Amino acid sequence: MSILYVCHAGDFVGLGHLSRALVAAKAFTVELGADVQLLVAGNLDHFDSFLGIPHRVVGFDRDLSVIIWEICSYKPIEVILFDLHPRLIPDDFELNLERLRALPCRLIAIDGLIRFRSMLDLIFLPTFLFVPPSDLPDGAPIVYGWDCFLLNVEVRPSRWQNGPRVLALTGGSDVSGLGERWPSLLDKELLPNTELHWVTGPFANMARMPKAPRIQIVNHIAPAGLGPLMSTSNYAVTVFGVSFFELLYSGIPTVVFAVQENKDQSLLHEVRRLGLALVADDVTEATILLSKLMNDENLARELSSRSRSVFTNHGALRLCSEVAGFL
Numbered sequence: 474m475s476i477l478y479v480c481h482a483g484d485f486v487g488l489g490h491l492s493r494a495l496v497a498a499k500a501f502t503v504e505l506g507a508d509v510q511l512l513v514a515g516n517l518d519h520f521d522s523f524l525g526i527p528h529r530v531v532g533f534d535r536d537l538s539v540i541i542w543e544i545c546s547y548k549p550i551e552v553i554l555f556d557l558h559p560r561l562i563p564d565d566f567e568l569n570l571e572r573l574r575a576l577p578c579r580l581i582a583i584d585g586l587i588r589f590r591s592m593l594d595l596i597f598l599p600t601f602l603f604v605p606p607s608d609l610p611d612g613a614p615i616v617y618g619w620d621c622f623l624l625n626v627e628v629r630p631s632r633w634q635n636g637p638r639v640l641a642l643t644g645g646s647d648v649s650g651l652g653e654r655w656p657s658l659l660d661k662e663l664l665p666n667t668e669l670h671w672v673t674g675p676f677a678n679m680a681r682m683p684k685a686p687r688i689q690i691v692n693h694i695a696p697a698g699l700g701p702l703m704s705t706s707n708y709a710v711t712v713f714g715v716s717f718f719e720l721l722y723s724g725i726p727t728v729v730f731a732v733q734e735n736k737d738q739s740l741l742h743e744v745r746r747l748g749l750a751l752v753a754d755d756v757t758e759a760t761i762l763l764s765k766l767m768n769d770e771n772l773a774r775e776l777s778s779r780s781r782s783v784f785t786n787h788g789a790l791r792l793c794s795e796v797a798g799f800l
Contacts, residue, residue: 474507474800477544479537480556480583483515484676488645489715490556491517493583493599493623497554498526500789505797510550512540514561517675533561538569545576552796556583567592579799582613583623590615594799597792599623599715601783602743616795620786624719627700633724633777635770636707638668639763640725642699642716645674649732651712651756652680658760659710660686664767670702708773710763713737721749721780726766726773728752730759749780 478498482491494511501507511528514537531540544550553573563569570592573580579594590596590612598617605615641659643651652673659669660683667688673680675695682690693702699716703709709720710728720727729744730753731737745752751766753759766773 474501474505474552474796475548475550476501476507476509476552476554476796477512477541477550478509478554478556479512479514479541481514481533481558481561482517483533484646485648486515486558486561486646487648487676487714488674490558490584491515492625492715493556494554495526496623496625496789497583497792500793501796502526504790504793510544512537512544537563538565538572541569541573545573545578550576550578552579552581552799554581554583555586557585559585562586579796581796587615595795597621597795599718599788600740602740604739616791618791619783620788620791622718622722622784622788623792624715624722624788625698625700626703626719626722633726633774634707635773637664637666638670638705638707639663639767640699640702640706640709640711640720641669641671642709642711643672643674643677644712644714644716644732645676647674647677649712650678651732652678654681655756655760656680656682656686656690658757659763660688660690662760662764663688664764667767670706672696672699672702708763708767710759713741717750722784724777724781726750726776727780728759728763728766730755747779747783748775749783750776 478494480490480494498509501509513530517530581595582593583597590610593613595613596615599622600617601619603617665687669688669690671692673694703723706725709725711717713729713731717729727750729750741752744750751762753762
C-alpha cells in the first residue's frame with residue numbers, strides 16, 4: 474500500500490499536525506507494511522532532519538495540489554490523508570479534490586475538512602467530542618472517540634508518582650508569547666524545591682527567565698520529542714493542544730488552559746466535567762491551580778487514574794484499522 478500524508482507545520486501553525494503525521498506514518502509502516510511519504514507545507518528549519526521518513530517540505534505559498542499531482546504521476550498513491558490548518562486551506566481545494574477523486578485512491582481528512590465531506594472517503598477526528606454543525610453535509614463516515622487520538626507517546630508509565638518535577642508547555646510556537654511572563658509567575662508561586670522543566674518550542678521566542686529564580690528552572694530548547702520529559706514529570710501545566718492529551722494518556726496530573734478565548738471551550742468543559750485535569754481560564758489561574766495541585770496528592774492521584782482510564786486504545790491503531798478497511 475502506498476500512502477501520502479499531507480500536512481501543515483511551521484512558526485504560526487505549530488507542530489500538532491506534523492506530530493500526528495509522524496505517529497500515523499510509523500503505524501502505517503509497522504501495522505500495514507505501507508510505503509509512506511510525507512508532504513509538509515511550512516517551514517521546519519532544523520526540525521526537518523528529525524522526520525525519519527521520506528518527505529518533502531515546501532513553503533506555505535506553494536500550490537499543494539500541483540505537488541500532489543507530481544507525486545502521484547511519479548508513483549501511484551492508494552491513500553492520501555490531509556491534516557491541514559483551517560486557515561490555510563486553498564480556495565480551490567474543492568476543485569482539487571474533484572480531480573483527485575478521478576484517481577484510484579482514497580481521500581481521508583484528519584481533524585477537519587467537514588464541509589468537503591461529500592468528496593471524501595473518511596473523516597478521522599482525533600477528539601473525544603464532536604457536535605455536528607446544523608449544515609453538516611452527507612458523505613464520508615466521521616470517526617471520533619478516545620481511541621482516535623494520534624499521540625506521540627511510546628512508553629506509558631505504569632503508575633503516577635509524586636515529586637517536584639513540573640513540565641510547562643506553551644506549544645511549538647508559543648503564539649501568545651507566554652514565555653515573556655509565565656516563568657516569573659511560576660517562580661513566584663511554586664514551592665522552592667520545585668524543578669520546573671520549561672520547553673521552548675522550535676518556533677517560539679526564547680523565554681524570559683527570572684534573573685535570580687527561587688526554584689530550579691531547566692529550559693529545554695526545541696527537543697526532538699516530549700516523551701522523555703513527560704515520562705519523568707510528576708506534574709504538568711500546558712496550553713490546550715495535542716500535548717495535553719499525551720499528558721492525559723501518560724497519567725500526568727495536569728493543569729490546562731486555552732490561549733484563545735472561546736476556542737475549544739466545549740472540549741475543556743467536558744474535561745472539567747469528567748475530572749480528567751484542572752481547567753483554568755488563563756495563565757494566572759493555571760499557575761495558582763498548579764500550586765494547589767502539587768499540594769494535594771490525593772487529587773493528583775485521582776486525576777492520574779481517571780485520565781489513564783479513558784484511553785481504551787491508541788488512535789494510530791484505530792486509523793490503521795479504518796485504512797485497512799479500504800483494501
